[in-house]
Every structure is written in structure tokens, then in C-alpha cells.
Amino acid sequence: MTAKSIIVLGAGVIGTTTAYKLAMDGHDVTVIDAEDGAAMMTSYANAGLVAPGHAFAWASPAAPKMMIRSQWRGDQAIRLRLRPSWRQWKWMLRFLRECTTARAHHNTAIKADLCRFSQLHLHRITHETGISYDGETGGLIYFYRNRDGYRATAKKADLLRANGTTVEELSPRQMVGRDPGLFKVEPLIAGALFAPGDESGDAHLFTTALAEVARGKGVTFAFNTRIRRLVCDGDSITRVETDKGDFTADAYVLCLGVNSPDIVKPLGIDLPIYPVRGYSVTLPITDKAAAPRMGGIDEDNLLAYCPMGDRLRITATAEIGGYDRRFKPKDFKVMLEKARPLFAHCADFSQPRYWVGLRPMTPNGIPVVSQSPVDNLWLNVGHGHMGWTMASGCAAITADIIAGRTPNHDIGGLAYGHN
Numbered sequence: 001m002t003a004k005s006i007i008v009l010g011a012g013v014i015g016t017t018t019a020y021k022l023a024m025d026g027h028d029v030t031v032i033d034a035e036d037g038a039a040m041m042t043s044y045a046n047a048g049l050v051a052p053g054h055a056f057a058w059a060s061p062a063a064p065k066m067m068i069r070s071q072w073r074g075d076q077a078i079r080l081r082l083r084p085s086w087r088q089w090k091w092m093l094r095f096l097r098e099c100t101t102a103r104a105h106h107n108t109a110i111k112a113d114l115c116r117f118s119q120l121h122l123h124r125i126t127h128e129t130g131i132s133y134d135g136e137t138g139g140l141i142y143f144y145r146n147r148d149g150y151r152a153t154a155k156k157a158d159l160l161r162a163n164g165t166t167v168e169e170l171s172p173r174q175m176v177g178r179d180p181g182l183f184k185v186e187p188l189i190a191g192a193l194f195a196p197g198d199e200s201g202d203a204h205l206f207t208t209a210l211a212e213v214a215r216g217k218g219v220t221f222a223f224n225t226r227i228r229r230l231v232c233d234g235d236s237i238t239r240v241e242t243d244k245g246d247f248t249a250d251a252y253v254l255c256l257g258v259n260s261p262d263i264v265k266p267l268g269i270d271l272p273i274y275p276v277r278g279y280s281v282t283l284p285i286t287d288k289a290a291a292p293r294m295g296g297i298d299e300d301n302l303l304a305y306c307p308m309g310d311r312l313r314i315t316a317t318a319e320i321g322g323y324d325r326r327f328k329p330k331d332f333k334v335m336l337e338k339a340r341p342l343f344a345h346c347a348d349f350s351q352p353r354y355w356v357g358l359r360p361m362t363p364n365g366i367p368v369v370s371q372s373p374v375d376n377l378w379l380n381v382g383h384g385h386m387g388w389t390m391a392s393g394c395a396a397i398t399a400d401i402i403a404g405r406t407p408n409h410d411i412g413g414l415a416y417g418h419n
């Protein structure tokens with residue numbers, strides 16, 4: 001393999017892990033990002049769950065009904081806010097095409113495989129670098145208030161089990177045995193699923209620490225630098241035009257999250273990625289001994305929670321409604337009302353830190369990790385609701401294909417044009 005100069009476009013968790021893997025291969029790597037540090041956009045305050053045990057496709061037979069109900073009810077898992085936007089409607093049509101049982105099973109299998117593969121690479125990176133990021137191993141708990149919902153998902157988990165992921169069924173009592181911090185939850189639920197191989201951690205801490213390691217290996221980070229366009233000559237990119245001047249390299253990797261489609265559209269590359277908005281609140285933990293020891297999801301309220309050192313992160317909502325990241329404290333009222341009975345005994349709800357992020361979703365939930373139609377451009381985009389889980393594996397795949405090595409993972413489903 002010949003070492004190249006490579007520009008990674010974007011310093012989220014995806015771009016930074018990719019830059020690290022490329023630097024480990026001996027390439028001369030520059031990362032460009034508009035923000036003043038790594039992981040300042042969608043990778044900033046996500047739920048932190050590394051969750052192969054929750055790799056179900058969002059596009060399922062249940063999704064269209066949720067979207068219709070979301071027009072008059074605010075409690076639906078997936079909410080649709082229709083916009084006068086051709087991009088949104090085209091994405092929606094593609095999403096609806098994925099909502100059959102057969103497609104949902106197919107997409108779940110690909111996602112679950114990729115998540116497990118990625119987790120191995122996450123462990124490899126943490127072992128190589130020794131970085132810490134408020135990580136917790138030992139499993140994640142997914143609990144259900146509704147008995148029918150619990151039974152249905154316990155059965156659906158066979159899809160994950162078939163791929164080698166362990167998913168156990170727990171009674172409410174067994175769940176509290178696993179995580180005593182959930183004692184308030186016990187009387188409220190029908191049962192829980194426990195994925196002992198799942199884990200968690202702060203994606204922002206991980207990414208900023210990894211960026212430092214990468215810098216030590218020679219990677220240059222050009223922050224506060226907005227990419228305007230990619231300039232092509234024939235079938236190759238010749239330069240990246242930014243507000244700080246031009247950058248050139250032998251090869252380019254696109255990792256711009258929800259902004260990826262706009263940058264490559266002029267090159268004739270159609271990326272079916274649309275933002276799915278989510279809300280996040282971080283609270284100080286006041287009683288560590290009584291707090292949950294592992295992360296998880298209150299499935300009926302669609303509330304993810306995760307202990308991160310002395311903080312408790314809570315996230316909710318999947319809203320298909322455009323690129324707006326603005327929010328008001330009142331937008332968080334409902335999720336906080338749902339979270340308070342579960343965690344008021346151990347977290348300080350008077351000091352919330354609010355945040356909104358846009359998940360870069362493809363219609364089938366599978367990222368695009370492949371060569372692009374442009375000769376020297378590679379794509380690592382569209383990781384949707386699982387980018388933290390998938391980052392390390394997708395970075396390894398990208399480094400392999402750029403090096404001309406065969407990835408140790410089936411990448412057929414990740415190719416450009418498959419979404």
C-alpha cells in the first residue's frame with residue numbers, strides 16, 4: 001500500500017475515527033471542520049449507547065402508522081413534521097418502501113452485523129490508545145411497560161440472536177437485580193430485555209480524546225474552516241474550497257453528517273440522507289450509589305438514559321422535520337416529566353443542560369461506506385441513530401478499502417446506491 005495525502009471532510013465521531021485509522025496506516029491526514037473542535041455537532045451529546053442489542057431498523061411496518069398518528073399526537077416514537085421540501089418527500093417515499101417486514105428484517109440483519117463488527121474495533125481503538133470516555137461495559141437494559149409490546153419485541157429479538165447477539169428476557173425483579181438503580185421502575189413495567197454485550201460512553205469525550213491521539217500521530221485538524229465546495233477535474237477532485245482558502249490531497253473522505261448530500265450533489269452524487277431531530281438533557285448525578293449503573297431505554301416512553309461518570313444523559317424523540325437545530329427549554333418539558341419519576345432520586349433536575357442533534361438518517365438506516373462515483377472520493381456517511389456504535393467499524397472499513405485491502409466484513413449492503 002502506498003501512503004497518500006488524504007483530507008477527511010468533517011470531525012464528528014465518524015470523521016475523527018476515520019482520520020485515526022488512516023493515520024495508523026501511515027497516510028498524511030488533514031481533517032477539516034467548520035466548528036472549533038471535534039464532535040461539536042451530532043456527536044456532541046447523544047445518548048451514548050453502544051447498542052448492537054438494539055439494532056432494529058426504524059423503517060418497519062409499524063412506522064407509517066406512528067407517522068400518521070404523530071400529526072395529532074405528541075407521544076409517537078417517530079414524528080413527521082411535513083415541510084414544503086422535495087428532499088424530505090423523496091426521502092419519505094424511500095423510507096416507506098423500506099417499511100415491509102421483509103425489508104425490516106433484511107436491514108436489521110445488516111445493521112446488527114455492522115454494530116457487532118464495529119464494537120470489536122471500538123475495543124481495539126480503546127486498547128491501542130488507552131483513552132477514557134466515561135465508558136461502562138456490562139450491558140444495556142431495554143424495559144417495557146406494555147406487556148404486548150414486550151412480548152412482540154422479545155420475539156423480534158430473535159433477529160438479533162440469529163446474528164449472534166445475546167438478548168435475555170428479564171422479569172421486573174430480575175431487572176432490578178441487574179441494575180439496582182432502576183428500583184423506581186420495577187412496579188411500572190411488564191419486563192425487560194437485557195443485552196449483556198452492549199455498553200456505553202460519551203461520544204464527545206471519546207472523539208476529542210481520539211483527535212488528540214491522532215494529532216500526536218501527525219494528523220492536522222483545520223477547525224473553524226467551512227467547506228464551500230469540492231472542485232473536480234474530469235473524474236477526480238482537485239481541491240476543497242473553504243472560507244480559509246483551498247486544500248488539496250490525493251484522496252478525500254466525506255464525513256459531513258447531515259450536510260453530506262449538499263456538498264456532493266453538484267458532483268452528481270445522490271445521498272439519501274435526511275436529518276432526524278432528537279433532544280438531549282444532561283443532569284448532574286446527586287446520588288451515585290442509587291443511580292443506574294448501566295444505560296438503557298424506557299421503550300414505551302422512548303427515553304434513552306445513560307450514566308456518564310457524574311452525569312446522567314437522557315435523550316428522546318425522532319422528528320423528521322428539517323435542519324433546524326434551535327430549541328427552547330419548553331421543548332424538553334414532556335421528556336423531563338417522563339424521566340423525573342424514574343431518576344429524581346439520583347439526579348438534579350434543576351440543572352438541566354439542553355441540546356438538540358440531527359441524526360444523519362438513510363431511509364433503511366444503513367450507512368453508506370464505500371468508494372463514490374468520483375475516483376478519489378470515499379463516503380462514510382448516513383449512520384443515523386447508531387453513528388457512535390458504528391463509527392469504529394466504519395472507519396476500519398474505510399481505511400481498508402482506501403488501502404486496497406479486503407475488509408474483514410461483508411460490505412455489500414454498505415455500497416453507494418444500495419440505500
Ligand SMILES: Cc1cc2nc3c(=O)[nH]c(=O)nc-3n(C[C@H](O)[C@H](O)[C@H](O)COP(=O)(O)OP(=O)(O)OC[C@H]3O[C@@H](n4cnc5c(N)ncnc54)[C@H](O)[C@@H]3O)c2cc1C
Nearest residue numbers: 010012014034042043047049227257278357386387388389
Ligand atoms: C438525540 C440523539 C441520540 C443519539 N443516541 C445515539 C446512541 O445512543 N448511540 C449511537 O450509536 N448513536 C446515537 N446517535 C447518533 C449519533 O450521534 C450520530 O449517528 C453520529 O453522531 C453522526 O456522526 P457524524 O460524524 O456522521 O456527524 P456529526 O457529528 O454531525 O459530524 C459532522 C461534522 O461535519 C462538520 N460539517 C458539516 N458541514 C460542514 C461544512 N460545510 N464545512 C465544514 N464542516 C462541516 C460538522 O461541523 C460536524 O463536526 C444519537 C443522535 C441523536 C441526535
